[in-house]
Amino acid sequence: KLAEALASGGAMDHDTAYVEAVGSLHTLGGLQYLGLELPEDRYGAILRYQTDHDEAGRATSCGPRTSRLMVKVLLEEVQRLAIPMLTSATVIKLLHQRDENGEDRVAGAILATGHRAHNPWGLAIVTAPNVVLATGGPGELYRDSVYPHKCFGSLGLALEEGLTLTNLTESQFGIGTPRSTFPWNLSGTYVQVIPYIYSVDAEGNEYNFLA
Known part of the structure; x- marks a missing residue:
């Protein structure tokens, strides 16, 4: 039903809508596991409200700082796992190259860092086999x-x-x-x-x- 609501506008692929619908449940549970406090009723069910193109009530909120609180718990998990991060950096161009099969693939990104300790232009290159635009x-x-x-x-x-x-x-x-x-x-x-x-x-x- 959620996938049908997401695709009801007529311009979203149904397989994409299905993946988004299924994944959203796991994602929400993961955020709760990491410590995001969402409003619940006395039975422990998350309070929901209806948004555009929605008949089921697929949205929830913990106030005007919901996005900030989501980032907070995710950042704390990144720090706990000691995942490297670059701060004050902006991606300005994606890099790509041909692999052994002759297919063009992403190879990393060029970043503007604002720091000139390593080069006078304030640029950095990060190589990676995959890049997620999130x-x-x-x-x-x-x-x-x-x-x-x-x-x-x-x-x-x-x-x-x-x-x-x-x-x-x-x-x-x-x-x-x-x-x-x-x-x-x-x-x-x-x-x-x-x-x-x-x-x-x-x-x-x-x-x-x-x-």
């Missing part, structure tokens, strides 16, 4: 997008290297505030139009709610 949605990939600006994704890196993307019609746009303000977001909402959310004071002046 930085969220399309960001400013499109001409018209939700605000605030300067919220970037990583799909452009893939497009630049000639990768074929699918299910773009079902891109998940998140609405969020800049990091300089209280971290409020609607990261779980499928926004199919460009929204304008504002408030009006007693004098009739409009204020952009997300500015």
